[in-house]
Every structure is written in C-alpha cells, then in structure tokens.
Amino acid sequence: MRITSLCIAGLFALYASASFAIEASSSVKVTPLLKTQTSWDGAPLEYPKGKAEITGMIVEIAPGGETGWHLHPVPSFGMLLEGELEVTLKTGARKVIKQGEALAEVVNTLHNGRAISKTPVKILVFYAGSTDSKITEKAPAEKTPATEKPPAGAY
Secondary structure: OOOHHHHHHEEEEEHHHHHHOOOOOOOOOOOOOOOOEEEEOOOOOOOOEEEEEEEEEEEEEEEOOOOOOOOOOOOOEEEEEEEEEEEEEEOOOOOEOOOOEEEEEOOOOOOEHHHHHHEEEEEEEEEEEEEOOOOOOOOOOOHHOOOOOOOOOOO
C-alpha cells in the first residue's frame, strides 16, 4: 500500500511539473487558464517563421464600442479582465466572452469585437509573432462585412 501511494505521488509530481511553468507550493498558487492547440473556432494554431517576438497588451473598449473588422496573422491568447465582449466572424459565427474567460483568438480570420456590457471591456492579450510579421491587420473596406447594430436599449 505504501509503495503504491509513493508511486502515485511520484507520478502526480512528474505530471504537475511537466504541466506547469511554475510548480505549486504552499506559497505559490498555480491556476491554469488555457492549454490548446486550436483557436476558439477550432482552427489549428501555427507559429510564424522568423525571429520570435512576443507582444503583450491590454485592450480597452468603451461600452458599445467596436474593434472594427481585422485579423491577426499570428497566434494570440486573450483573457477578458472586465466586461463582456461579443466577437463576430465574417461567416456570421459569434462568441460571447465573459469576464475571467480565456481563449486563443482566431488566426487569419476576419472578426469584429463589440463591448456588449454597460462597463468598458478590458482584454489582456499576448501575441506569439515574429519580428517580420504584424500582429493585427485592418480589413480593407471592400472586405468588411456590414456590422449589425444591436437593438436600442441593448446596453
């Protein structure tokens, strides 16, 4: 029984150390946010070629404000710190992201983000790009879908 317990504890320790960048202890709490190989729409994530460059930022959107149609040619990870955000793809697919939720953003896919909460939206975003690539590209006007406006009083 004692050997079995030690083996299970050893396997757990090996798994835990392989799964997290920082090992949890009595003074360190580790809370995984996301581990995925696909963006939220199911497309596989691939890193760009070139010299790696990580960019992190906080994006703030006023209530009712929109990002405008754009795409990211590199993988990115976001966590909604405040508010509620509706993301619409060019195909019409929509995803509502709520405070505290994390996701891998879509790559090379036109999308628009709209703050649907009565408070500003704050998103913490990290892009895994390269020094030779942009992290965001605005959609040309001719490729921009008409953005549906919410009914009056929706906020």
